Amino acid sequence: MFEDTSHPAEGRTLLPSLQAIDALSAEQRLEVQAVAQVLPFRVNRYIVDELIDWDRIPDDPIFRLCFPHRDMLDPDDFRTIRDLLVAGATKQQLQECAQGIRARLNPHPAGQTTQNVPTLDGEAVPGVQHKYRETVLVFPSAGQTCHAYCSYCFRWPQFVGDRDLRFATRRIDPVLAYLRSKPEVSDVLLTGGDPLVMKTRVLARTLLPMLDLPSVQTIRIGTKSVAWWPQRFVEDDDADDLLRLFEKVIASGRHLALMAHYSHPRELSTPIAQRAIERIRGTGAVIRCQAPLVRHVNADSDTWAELWRRQVALGVVPYYMFVERDTGPRHYFEVPLAEALCIYTGAVSQVSGLARTARGPVMSCTPGKAQVLGTMDVAGEKRFLLRFLQARDPKWINHVFTARYDEKAAWLDHLRPCEGERFEFEAP
Numbered sequence: 044m045f046e047d048t049s050h051p052a053e054g055r056t057l058l059p060s061l062q063a064i065d066a067l068s069a070e071q072r073l074e075v076q077a078v079a080q081v082l083p084f085r086v087n088r089y090i091v092d093e094l095i096d097w098d099r100i101p102d103d104p105i106f107r108l109c110f111p112h113r114d115m116l117d118p119d120d121f122r123t124i125r126d127l128l129v130a131g132a133t134k135q136q137l138q139e140c141a142q143g144i145r146a147r148l149n150p151h152p153a154g155q156t157t158q159n160v161p162t163l164d165g166e167a168v169p170g171v172q173h174k175y176r177e178t179v180l181v182f183p184s185a186g187q188t189c190h191a192y193c194s195y196c197f198r199w200p201q202f203v204g205d206r207d208l209r210f211a212t213r214r215i216d217p218v219l220a221y222l223r224s225k226p227e228v229s230d231v232l233l234t235g236g237d238p239l240v241m242k243t244r245v246l247a248r249t250l251l252p253m254l255d256l257p258s259v260q261t262i263r264i265g266t267k268s269v270a271w272w273p274q275r276f277v278e279d280d281d282a283d284d285l286l287r288l289f290e291k292v293i294a295s296g297r298h299l300a301l302m303a304h305y306s307h308p309r310e311l312s313t314p315i316a317q318r319a320i321e322r323i324r325g326t327g328a329v330i331r332c333q334a335p336l337v338r339h340v341n342a343d344s345d346t347w348a349e350l351w352r353r354q355v356a357l358g359v360v361p362y363y364m365f366v367e368r369d370t371g372p373r374h375y376f377e378v379p380l381a382e383a384l385c386i387y388t389g390a391v392s393q394v395s396g397l398a399r400t401a402r403g404p405v406m407s408c409t410p411g412k413a414q415v416l417g418t419m420d421v422a423g424e425k426r427f428l429l430r431f432l433q434a435r436d437p438k439w440i441n442h443v444f445t446a447r448y449d450e451k452a453a454w455l456d457h458l459r460p461c462e463g464e465r466f467e468f469e470a471p
């Protein structure tokens with residue numbers, strides 16, 4: 044699916060077409076178009092004009108973060124779809140070919156978002172995930188897209204073809220009823236996509252009723268808008284209304300956190316990005332920052348150290364460095380755990396304690412959030428040392444465990460227990 048405009052709500056950021064980007068050669072344009080038949084692509088004026096360094100493409104990290112690259116597809120698949128484009132294939136031919144390629148990629152477009160959906164009175168609560176005791180994730184239906192798409196997005200299946208919006212919630216009442224039935228839930232995390240693509244008045248319909256629930260003490264909003272569209276907080280028509288809404292949440296005595304997705308220090312460098320942070324902080328909301336570690340974008344210690352240093356200087360809090368989960372083009376983005384650990388260690392060792400609030404590398408996987416703490420030698424055998432920061436079963440929280448060292452392992456399910464041991468969190 045090729046889509047080269049920003050969110051329809053932001054008419055003025057419309058990017059006329061790829062042809063308007065002079066820095067792209069004809070072949071590069073064709074490559075982008077070919078891959079974009081398969082994987083979602085969306086970019087806006089701000090990214091094109093202010094974030095990408097066009098003198099450095101195709102290796103510029105923001106270009107890689109947003110623009111599709113031929114290496115994201117299997118070489119044969121790439122050639123097939125490229126040749127179809129050159130031959131002037133019909134839309135239908137292109138779509139059939141793209142669907143075939145997608146079906147071979149992980150995560151498969153169906154089913155990934157149906158995990159952890161809770162029930163109330165025997166019925167699934169739509170648009171809610173509840174995995175960790177204290178925190179409920181809410182997916183408002185109008186917030187299931189983004190201002191621009193990250194090329195590594197693991198939620199990409201929801202941006203292509205027939206969107207599986209069964210998952211998102213249009214109605215807030217069942218969510219509220221569920222929260223009322225679970226007084227142990229202190230945190231509600233609105234997520235997407237990006238809930239801040241929603242107009243303020245639409246967001247308010249989800250947010251304000253939560254303030255009537257005394258058990259909900261923290262509201263978090265997962266967002267990339269601070270990086271992809273800081274105008275949202277500064278000059279959009281309803282930017283001021285959004286800030287007033289944040290103030291209302293704070294005035295109710297709650298903690299409001301923007302879980303901001305910043306992948307690269309350049310996203311923090313523009314005056315408008317800094318102004319957005321200043322305005323958000325002015326409401327009393329806290330900005331906590333997280334991003335995955337991905338090849339071609341931020342796979343080195345200096346980039347992370349600089350990212351965290353700038354975050355601290357701007358008064359925002361480094362929170363998580365994630366290991367990229369299985370997205371379709373995993374081979375393209377993957378950074379093995381051993382390398383991720385070196386990158387994390389190299390980054391934290393360059394910064395002061397205030398920037399070491401970033402925990403990583405962290406895998407958000409089925410049993411919980413597992414952090415790779417380091418490596419160690421036991422009786423001459425090299426091991427990884429890990430711990431659960433979060434766990435589906437609370438008894439595993441802060442549980443420390445070891446696994447065989449494996450230079451290539453890139454996810455928890457690639458790890459094996461050491462000789463004669465088993466992972467205690469797995470059923471025997």
Ligand SMILES: *Cc1c(COP(=O)(O)O)cnc(C)c1O
Pocket residue numbers: 172174175178179180232407412432433
């Ligand atoms: C990461 C995550 C949370 C939040 O975890 P914190 O450690 O509290 O930030 C909640 N639910 C799910 C499913 C998550 O993956």
Ligand code: SF4
Pocket residue numbers: 188189191192193195196197198199235236237266267304
């Ligand atoms: S902001 Fe998040 S949900 Fe949106 S495209 Fe990027 S990774 Fe995906």
